[in-house]
Structures are given as structure tokens and as C-alpha cells.
Amino acid sequence: MFDIWNRRYTGSKYKLSSWIEELIAENCKGSSFCDIFAGTGIISYTMLDKMKKIYINDFLYSNEVIYKAFFDQTSYDESLLLKYCQQFQDLSVNDISDNYISENFGGKFFSYSDAKKIGHIREVIESDRSKLSDKEFSILLASLLYSADKSANTVGHYDAYIKGHKISDTFTFDLITPYKTKKSQIFISREDANDFAKKLKCDIVYIDPPYNSRQYSRFYHILENITCWRKPELHGVALKPEPENMSDYCRNKAKVVFKGLINSLDCKFIVVSYNNTYESKSSSSKNKMTLEDIETALSARGEVKRFETSHNFFNAGKTDFNDHKELIFIVKVK
Template sequence: MPYDIWNRRYTGSKYKLSDWIIGLINENCEGTTFCDLFAGTGIISAKMLSQISELYINDFLFSNEIIYKAFFEDKEFSNKKLQTYKARYLSIDASKLKDNYVSNNFGDKFFSKNDAKVIGYIREDIEENSSDLNNKEKSILIASLLYSMDKAANTVGHYDAYIKGHTIEDSFIFDLINPYDSKGKSIHISRRDANELVKELSYDIVYIDPPYNSRQYSRFYHVLENITQWKKPILFGEALKPQPENMSEYCRSSATVVFKDLINNLKCNYIVVSYNNTYKSKSSSSKNKITLEDIESILKEKGKLLKFEKPYQAFNAGKTNFDNHKELIYIVKVGNKHVNSYNYTI
């Protein structure tokens, strides 16, 4: 079956909460221009697509950017051509392949040796056939490879480490993603610093779900970033990571200052913020860099604040236990400050 946008493992994914979040947006916000500033899996944008005329979708990961282009861009592509590539990739005999960058680095670690050979071969083949592919087709093939890799990865859901002490079975099967029909929509895809992006544009509704703890997503998903960019960097350490790049200030001690700057510079009618209470976690890497009190204080300065909360066990790829875990949604009606705030618990 073709992959939909939520068919991947991703820390902080809002897939299971998406219907609740979209319902809150529909009940409390109005407008046709929607901005997903820290889009992650892209699930919120996907669910809003049918209800809006203009979408801004942004994230700082290279792998997420290529996935958005594959799913959302309103560009022509040949499904017949893509099916031809799929059939060829499904017929690959790993035993006849030479070792490559992926198998040399990630074989018998993040993937079986054979699967790593196939992944490396496919990624190189996509690059070598760039002249046969338009940008949309190339994005679809790379995104499809990332989704197919995720199903075969020997991990707990991210690439900060691989699972040791067992034989890794061959399980990689290439399949295509299922792009959305974005005709008639104005789609803007970017890989920008969110704090800089919001200074340039205005929107009706802005959805904000930044990383809140010290775990850098560019390091968590370094294998996907590596395959996407295909620069074949030298790798270091047991987890085979490249030199650090694309590091977020939201994962550092400056997070509260950066968040306040973001909110102050937003030009929109409604702000929707996702937040969870992992700042009470026993794990230092899971503790939120911005407290609940700071979030509320900053948002109240922008307008009328509504708060919604729901018990929820988030996707947790590690061993951290979160007691009384809740997901919170804040909705701000910008500019209307002299109204009491309200709290809703589900």
C-alpha cells in the first residue's frame, strides 16, 4: 500500500491527536491562510489542506522539506514513470550488489547488510537519473525511500542509536508515497528559521509545535538527513553521526527568549500552540526548556488565551516514564487582551 504522510515513526508526532487539534482550530479560529511553522510529520497541514486556500509549511530538517515537496507541491509528475522505478527497485537482488556508502556505514547496525546495500543503491540510482526526473518526481522517490527505510530500520523509532544484540533480518521493501491533490491551493514550502520567517509574512492562523526539550531533531534523524542530502559525509561515534548542523535554539537554555521573540513578531489573527508537560520528566534530556508558566505568560500578552488539555501518552522511543502526561493546546485570539482566559479539560 502507498504511504500516507503519517506512516512514519516520529518523536512528537501529532497523528493520534490530529483530529482533536483540527476540531479545536475549526471551533475557535477563522481564516483561509494557514501556517505550520514547525511542521514535523506534516500531519496537521495534511488535515487542514481541504479547508484552506493557502498553506505555508516549514521545518528545519532537510528530510522533512523533501517529504513536504513530495506530498504537497502542486507540480506535475508521471505516475507511470514512478511505477517503473518502483518495479525496478523491487526486483533488486542484494547479493549481486557491491558495498556502498550506506552498507559500509549503516549495514548490520541501523539496517541489515543487504537492506543497507539496497538503500544505498536506490539513493545513488535516483541521483544518477536526475536528468530523467523532474523535481516533483525526484522528491517523491526520495521521500518514498525514506518511508520505506523507516519500516526496515533497526531502531526504536529514531536514529540516536540502533538496537544491539540480535540478528537484523532483511525487511526493506520499496513502496511509493501517495501525494496529495493540491490543485487550486497556494502552497509554500520552506526550510527556514521560524523566527526569521514570521517577520516576512502574515497569516490568518499559525500553528506552532516547536521542540521543547534538549533532543535535537537533526541528530535524532541524522540517517534520514544524510540520505536526503546525499553528501556522503564522514561519520563519527557509535551512532555514526556527521558533524553537527541545523541545531535548534528551542532545544537550548535560550528557548524561552526565542519563543517570546517568535510570538512577538507573529502577524496573524489566531495562534495555536501545542505543548506537553514533559518538563516534569525525570530524564534531563526530556525536560522542557520552556515552562508552562512562561508559555502562558508570553501568549497572554498577545491576546485572549484559551487553554485545552487532554490526557495523552506521547510516542516515547526511550525509557523515560511520563506520569500524568497531558497534551495541551493554547489558542490565542490576537489583539483581544482584555478578556479572561479559559481552561478546558477533556
């Protein structure tokens, strides 16, 4: 069974989540919380049963399905899901046909056999959609995403696959573990953060924006592809579809859109997570905003408190510098 943190995700705050939770508890007051660039959803998870209302937002299709699977409080038929799980675990690769995943990603991002299974399972989930509730559909699809990610022939994202070796068959379908809460109302959305902020009223807003030029919709294009299941034409060595959901936070206008986000928030406390990779030697790893840019934008809304801790950063092999830190800025809004 998968928990929400059992996936590889660039910028995941799993190892920092306890520290961030403590800082919020010590410096912020309120009963409603928004995770506006939710990513893995781990920070929202830490707020379960601590807040009356939790708003979870991200603009990736795959993340939205994952949040619905873990956090939506609608009832579901657990015995039905276990039957599907057994069916998918009993699959024999010799009994299933080639499909979109095996034809495109087999022998590259997954072994050929694993890709056949992943594609077949996705087709079954889609064909049985009318028999499933939205919650059951989300659980099965999120479970497939987690199971596929665990077997992927990558370094943790899908910008490239590992070449020059035989890819082992490691795929096993397993279910995610949905979370239950009696104290928190959960609201899930898939919107551009700046658009979402304009209609949000919330006590505490946690902001963990993209840091550099790496577009998450491109980094996780295979998970997005499996989620949407439009079967688009693919391009290049990494077999990506046409660009979609491209973030301005990964472009040179990052500090402008960040300032716009901060200025539009209707909240009591703003909590921003950031790191000092802007000194990186890799152009794709260089931050699009400096710490000064962030502090300038935040100080317009109130007094800024700054906290930091040492943290190992994501490294694709081109970035080499010491003293990497994760920083948290907390503003009590004037």
C-alpha cells in the same frame, strides 16, 4: 503506498490531529494557515481544502523533500515512477556493490542487505536526477526515506540502533501517495521558524516547537544524510556527521526565542501545541520551557484559551510519570 503519517517520528501529532483540527475550526477564523514547525506535516494535511493558502515550514532537509513529494501540486509522470518502483523492488542484493550506506550502517541501523539496497537506490535516484522533474525526484526520495524508516533497526529515531540480535531483511521499496488539492495553494519552505515568522503574513499560525534537548537534526541524522547525499565522515557509535541545523528551542534560551517568535507574528490567531513532559525524570526529556513561560509569552498578544487531553508520550525508557497531557493554547491576537 505510504501516507504522510506512515513514519515513526518523535512528537508526531497523528493521533491528536483530529482533536487539533476541531479546536482550530471552533476557535479560529481565516483562509490562510501556517504550520511553522511542520514535523511530519500531518497538521498541514488536515488543513488541505479547508484553507486557500497553506504555508509548510521545517528546517530538516528530509522533511522539506517529504512535503514537496506529498503536497507540491506540480504534475508528474506516474507511469515513470511505477517503473522505478518495480526496478527497485526487483533488486537482487547479490547484483549490487557495497556503497556508503552498507559500509557505514549495514549490520547496525539496517541489515547489511537492506543497507546495500538503500544505498544503491539512492545512487540511482541521484544519477537519474537530470531525467526527473523536481516533483518526481522528491517522490522517489521521500519514498526511499519512508521505506528505509520502516525497516530501520531502531526504536523510532536514529540516536541509537538496537544491539544484541540478528537484524532481519525487511526492506521493500514502496511509493508514497501524493495529495491533490483544488482549493489550497501550498507554499513549502525550509527555514528557521523565527526567521520565517518575520516575513509571514497569515491568518492562523500553528506552532509545535521542539520540547526538550533532543535535537531533531541529530535524532534523524540518517534520513538527513540520505536526503542531502553529501556522504560526510561519521563519528561515534551512532555514526553521526558533524552537527548541523541545531535548534535554540532545544537549549536553555528556548523561552527567549519562543517569545521572539510570538512577538514577530503577523497573524489573527496563534495556536500552540505543547505537553507537560517538563516534569520528566530524564534530563533529555525535560522541557526547556514551562507552561507558565508559554502563557506569559502568549498573553502579551491576546487572551489565551487553554485546552488539554490525555496522550501517550514518546518514551525511550528513562521517563516515568503519570497523567501526561497534550495541551493546546489558542490566542486571538489583539
